[in-house]
Amino acid sequence: MDAARLKQSWSLVAEHGDQVPLYFYSTLFLAHPETRQMFPTNMAGQRDRLVTALGHIVSNVDQVDRLVGFLQDLGADHRKFAVRAEHYPAVGEALLATLQHFLAEQWTAELAQDWAAAYGLVAQVMSEAAQAAEAVNPPWWVAEIVAHERRAFDVAVLTVRPQYLLPFTAGQSIGVSHPSVRSWRYYSPANAPRADGTLELHVRAAPGGAVSSRLVYGSSVGDRIHLAAPVGDRLGLWAAGSSDLLLLASGTGWAPVKALVEQVAAEGSRRRVDLYVGARSRSEFYDSDAIDKLASSYPWLAVTYVVGADGGRPGEFVHAVDRALADGDWRSRHVYVCGSDEMVSHAVQALARAGYHAGQVHHEGLGKQWYGPGWRTAVDQSIVGDTSGGGLR
């Protein structure tokens, strides 16, 4: 296998942009129509992901040891899409046909062999990892919605009960899908692990979000949804040692922060926790009953609500971090931030300017959602391997 030749041919193909994955999927669906129903109706996001993943694989093809972890995760994870061994050759055929189409007369027998060999390796690592993962956990968990509360126009709080225990730690995210939508979103459970295994999910219906709209508007108690293995550990409490905490949350970014508060309560460590919860307007504090209850139950917890938009001063927006930094000096603490990408990046910048070092500020990745185009391809930057995603709210 000639890595340089492989990379060079890929760069030629990649110049065609979105045409490439479009051609690939159309070829796959025409040759194997039964695979169409494994994908969502809207394939736009899917195409980005394919190209990003392929690009990542090709650019690291001569450093197989760096790829293996990525591919193993990918293979184990693809089980939740009901991918089976026989799908791998079908994908390989479509890939080769696509490359051949775009390379036209530059497609040679040697190149075909290179690509076939490279894909064979990828398919082998992925399917072996998928098989190995079978021994560890199921491809997905079926869970029943046991409570569904609309808390705002576009926010619902769901309690779901998986049929089998789904182990996770506070701050992690789990995959969520509705059987009818064929796509997955990641949500952080808003609770520390419970004895009865139930999970609380805070879902905001995103414009155009098939899963979130379905969960908020189109599902009710008794419905079955699918959950996938937890990912991410950047918001884990372990990173903070035993130090006191400053928690900054906005919108449904409150969910993992709530889990952290519960976790602190469960570990009984008596650390001090100051929580700043932000929302655009007063009516958007969708979980204030629970927040007030936590605040009154735990003397070590202090809560401040921060209303972002003030009717009297339109155009100005106060973030939770602005209020927190105005209130005091928290530099001896570990800071956890969760909210929209915009909120998180604002908070991270403000904290850095105020002299907080990166090691004490914890947040999920920016700009790359779980299953966004950059999902898991940023392995190089992270210590733990799979935490490139985040910002799911």
Next chain:
Amino acid sequence: MSATPISRYDGVQVSGGVQVRMTADRVRRWEFGTAPFARRGYDNADVDRFRVQVADELDLLATQIASLRAENERLNDRVELHRHGVIPSAGTAAAKAPAAKEVNLLSAAQREAEQIIAQAHDYARRVAEYARMQYESYMRAAAEEAKQEAERAVADYRSSAGPSFDDTVATREALRIFGEMMVSHMQAAARHLDDGSEQLARTMDRIAKETPGAPFAAGPAAAQAALPRHHQR
């Protein structure tokens, strides 16, 4: 060509309880019994027995070869699959691969579907944003009006009460008026929303009837569920 895959086959001649394999060599060396009564030729019974056995043997071998060939093909494919991830030699792959024209046609259809979906989402987003702004300005205006009304009531009270003016009474009165005004505004808004929701329910019903496979199979109950909880009766 090695014969190792055929470790055992069932074509056996049982003679004296000992299993003897029928081989080409044995066929060549087979000695037929001599015919009685000095007739020329072999013993017919002997020959028949031999022929039947050879025929059976060949049948068996033929089926075994066929199944081994299939098995071999399968294993070869697996090896190729492991080595390349695809079956390049299948030849069928090239024949089966859809033509670029077909592929592009499907791609165009997919693109168009996505555009329609995106337009629908964009429209929904604009409607929601518009509604949010309407709501906020309505609330602001209602609060402002209620506040003015309350202030007027306090001023009236102040001028009529003269020296007996009581701050607590004034505050209570102001709050009462403010509250009543807000309640009446909210009731008006709720009536307005009720009209809207009924219209929405009718629209959803109509859509559900027109599109049998619609994911949000509506009906009044579903339409009701799609409304905020303060609005469900």
